[in-house]
Amino acid sequence: xxxxxxxxxxxxxxxxxxxxxxxxxxxxxxxxxxxxxxxxxxxxxxxxxxxxxxxxxxxxxxxxxxxxxxxxxxxxxxxxxxxxxxxxxxxxxxxxxxxxxxxxxxxxxxxxxxxxxxxxxxxxxxxxxxxxxxxxxxxxxxxxxxxxxxxxxxxxxxxxxxxxxxxxxxxxxxxxxxxxxxxxxxxxxxxxxxxxxxxxxxxxxxxxxxxxxxxxxxxxxxxxxxxxxxxxxxxxxxxxxxxxxxxxxxxxxxxxxxxxxxxxxxxxxxxxxxxxxxxxxxxxxxxxxxxxxxxxxxxxxxxxxxxxxxxxxxxxxxxxxxxxxxxxxxxxxxxxxxxxxxxxxxxxxxxxxxxxxxxxxxxxxxxxxxxxxxxxxxxxxxxx
Amino acid sequence: xxxxxxxxxxxxxxxxxxxxxxxxxxxxxxxxxxxxxxxxxxxxxxxxxxxxxxxxxxxxxxxxxxxxxxxxxxxxxxxxxxxxxxxxxxxxxxxxxxxxxxxxxxxxxxxxxxxxxxxxxxxxxxxxxxxxxxxxxxxxxxxxxxxxxxxxxxxxxxxxxxxxxxxxxxxxxxxxxxxxxxxxxxxxxxxxxxxxxxxxxxxxxxxxxxxxxxxxxxxxxxxxxxxxxxxxxxxxxxxxxxxxxxxxxxxxxxx
Numbered sequence: 318x319x320x321x322x323x324x325x326x327x328x329x330x331x332x333x334x335x336x337x338x339x340x341x342x343x344x345x346x347x348x349x350x351x352x353x354x355x356x357x358x359x360x361x362x363x364x365x366x367x368x369x370x371x372x373x374x375x376x377x378x379x380x381x382x383x384x385x386x387x388x389x390x391x392x393x394x395x396x397x398x399x400x401x402x403x404x405x406x407x408x409x410x411x412x413x414x415x416x417x418x419x420x421x422x423x424x425x426x427x428x429x430x431x432x433x434x435x436x437x438x439x440x441x442x443x444x445x446x447x448x449x450x451x452x453x454x455x456x457x458x459x460x461x462x463x464x465x466x467x468x469x470x471x472x473x474x475x476x477x478x479x480x481x482x483x484x485x486x487x488x489x490x491x492x493x494x495x496x497x498x499x500x501x502x503x504x505x506x507x508x509x510x511x512x513x514x515x516x517x518x519x520x521x522x523x524x525x526x527x528x529x530x531x532x533x534x535x536x537x538x539x540x541x542x543x544x545x546x547x548x549x550x551x552x553x554x555x556x557x558x559x560x561x562x563x564x565x566x567x568x569x570x571x572x573x574x575x576x577x578x579x580x581x582x583x584x585x586x587x588x589x590x591x592x593x594x595x596x597x598x599x600x601x602x603x604x605x606x607x608x609x610x611x612x613x614x615x616x617x618x619x620x621x622x623x624x625x626x627x628x629x630x631x632x633x634x635x636x637x638x639x640x641x642x643x644x645x646x647x648x649x650x651x652x653x654x655x656x657x658x659x660x661x662x663x664x665x666x667x668x669x670x671x672x673x674x675x676x677x678x679x680x681x682x683x684x685x686x687x688x689x690x691x692x693x694x695x696x697x698x699x700x701x
Numbered sequence: 702x703x704x705x706x707x708x709x710x711x712x713x714x715x716x717x718x719x720x721x722x723x724x725x726x727x728x729x730x731x732x733x734x735x736x737x738x739x740x741x742x743x744x745x746x747x748x749x750x751x752x753x754x755x756x757x758x759x760x761x762x763x764x765x766x767x768x769x770x771x772x773x774x775x776x777x778x779x780x781x782x783x784x785x786x787x788x789x790x791x792x793x794x795x796x797x798x799x800x801x802x803x804x805x806x807x808x809x810x811x812x813x814x815x816x817x818x819x820x821x822x823x824x825x826x827x828x829x830x831x832x833x834x835x836x837x838x839x840x841x842x843x844x845x846x847x848x849x850x851x852x853x854x855x856x857x858x859x860x861x862x863x864x865x866x867x868x869x870x871x872x873x874x875x876x877x878x879x880x881x882x883x884x885x886x887x888x889x890x891x892x893x894x895x896x897x898x899x900x901x902x903x904x905x906x907x908x909x910x911x912x913x914x915x916x917x918x919x920x921x922x923x924x925x926x927x928x929x930x931x932x933x934x935x936x937x938x939x940x941x942x943x944x945x946x947x948x949x950x951x952x953x954x955x956x
Binding site: 354363420430433436440441442447581 | 771775777778780783784785786787792793795796797799800815824827828829830831832833849850851852853854855857858859860861862863866867868869870871887888889890891943946947948
C-alpha cells in the first residue's frame with residue numbers, strides 16, 4: 318500500500334520537500350551536538366532536562382489521545398467516528414516515534430542505547446516507559462495497517478484485531494501514566510510531587526490530541542476527497558471541551574494546594590514560571606493562560622464550537638496552550654529553582670531548537686505518508 | 702467440577718500468584734540498597750569549617766580529574782558556567798539547609814561544603830535505566846559505572862541534593878593537567894563524588910579529609926563505634942540535608 322505515498326500533487330511534493338529540508342538542517346545540527354556534546358544546548362547542571370524531554374512528554378500525550386476516538390467507536394459503537402479512528406491510530410504512530418527520537422537526541426551517549434535492553438532495570442520508571450511506548454507503537458501500527466488493508470480488500474478485519482484494539486485502550490492510558498511517574502516519584506522536586514500529575518497529563522493530552530486531530534481532519538478534507546464528516550468533528554470538539562475543562566480544573570487545584578498551603582518550596586516554581594523567570598518563559602506561561610481561556614470560551618459556546626471555522630480556531634488555541642504548559646513550562650519549571658534554591662536560567666539554543674524541529678518534521682513526514690496512504694485507499698473506495 | 706467453578710478457581714489461583722509475585726517484587730525494590738555491612742560516612746564540623754577556603758575542593762577535583770568548567774576553547778552557544786562539573790563545592794547555609802533555618806539562625810548562616818550524601822536509600826540509583834549507578838553492599842558508597850551510563854540524566858532529576866554533574870563536553874579538553882591513576886571521563890556521562898573509593902582501597906582517607914587544614918572533616922564507618930566519624934558525632938548536635946525525604950544522607954554536619 319505504501320506506493321500510494323509516491324504519487325501526489327505538486328503541493329504534496331512541495332510539503333515533503335520542505336520537511337526534508339528542515340530535517341536535513343536539523344540533522345546537521347545533530348551531528349554538531351554528537352560531536353561536541355550537549356554543551357551546544359542550553360541545558361545545564363541545574364536544568365538538566367529541557368526542550369527535548371518536554372517535547373517527549375507532550376507527544377506521549379498526543380499518542381495516548383488516539384484512545385479518544387478508538388474508545389467511542391469500538392466500545393460504544395459510536396458510528397460517526399468510523400472514518401476517524403484510522404486517522405487517530407495513524408497519528409499515534411508518528412507521535413510514538415517522535416517520543417523515542419526525543420529521548421534519543423537527549424541522550425549523552427546515544428551509542429549506548431542498547432544498554433537499556435541489555436541491562437533491563439525494572440526499578441527504573443524509564444525502563445517501563447520504554448516498554449509501554451514501544452508496545453503502544455506496535456499496537457497502533459498493527460491495528461491501523463490491518464484495518465486499512467481489510468478496508469481496501471473489502472473484507473472484514475481478521476478476528477484477532479479486536480482483542481488488540483481493546484488492549485490498546487488501557488495501554489494508551491498506561492503510556493501517559495508511566496510518563497507522569499517519571500516526574501511525580503522524585504523526592505525533593507516540589508513542582509512535580511503531586512499525585513494528580515498522571516490525571517493532569519491525561520486530561521491535557523485528551524484536550525491537545527483531539528484538538529490536533531480536528532486540525533488534521535480539516536487539512537485532509539482540504540487536500541483530499543476524504544471527509545470524516547462534520548458530526549465527527551463536532552463530537553471531537555465536545556471531547557476537547559470536556560478534557561480542557563478538566564485539565565484547567567486540575568491546574569487550578571495545583572495552584573490552590575500550593576498557595577493555600579503556602580509552602581515556599583512549592584510556591585517558588587510557580588513564581589519562577591509566571592513572575593520571576595526569563596521573559597520568553599513568562600510570556601509563554603501567560604500566553605498559555607490566555608489561550609486556554611480563549612480556547613475554552615470558543616469551545617464551551619455551542620454556536621462557536623459547531624461552526625467549523627471557529628472550532629478550528631478553538632482547537633488551535635487549546636493545542637498551543639497545552640503545548641506551552643506541558644511542552645515547555647512543566648519541565649523547566651520543575652527544575653527551577655534547583656534543590657539548593659538557586660535559580661539558573663535555561664534558554665534553548667538555536668541548535669537545540671533546530672534539532673527539535675527536525676524531530677517534529679520527521680513526525681510530520683511519517684504522518685503525511687500514513688495519511689496519504691489512508692486517504693488514497695479511502696478515496697478509491699469512495700469512487701468504486 | 703463444572704466449568705464455572707473451575708474457571709473461578711483458575712482465576713482465583715492466578716490472582717493469588719500474581720499478587721504474591723507483585724508484592725515480593727515491590728518489597729524487593731523497596732529493600733534494595735539498604736543494609737550495607739559498613740556504613741561509611743563523612744562528618745563535617747561547621748564549627749571549624751566556615752566554607753571560606755578551597756582546600757578540599759581543589760584536592761578532590763585534582764585527585765579525580767574533575768573538569769570544573771567545560772572546554773574553554775569551545776565557542777558554542779550554551780551557558781558556560783552552569784555546564785561545569787562539581788564533586789564537592791561550597792553552598793550557602795540557606796541553600797543546603799533551607800528548611801532548617803530561620804531569620805535569626807545567626808552565625809550558623811555561614812557557607813557549608815556540600816557533596817554527594819551517599820544516601821542509605823538513594824533515589825538516584827532507583828531511577829537508573831541501565832543499572833549504571835548503585836549503592837555498594839559492602840560499604841554503602843553510591844557509585845557510577847562510567848562505561849555503562851547512557852547519559853539520560855534521570856539520576857540528576859532524582860537527586861534531591863543537586864549532587865550529580867553531567868559532562869556536557871569532552872572533559873579531557875578542559876583539564877589543564879591530568880593526574881594519572883584516576884580515569885578521565887568522556888562526553889555525555891554523569892559523575893559525582895565517589896567517597897574516594899580508589900583511595901580507600903589503598904588504605905588512605907578521602908582526599909578532602911586529608912586536605913582539610915582545619916581538621917573539620919571526619920571520615921569512617923558508623924557501624925564501628927571507634928571510627929573517627931562515630932567519635933565526631935558523639936555528644937554533639939548534628940544535622941543532615943533534607944532528612945524529611947527519607948533518603949538517609951551519610952554526610953553529617955556538626956553545628
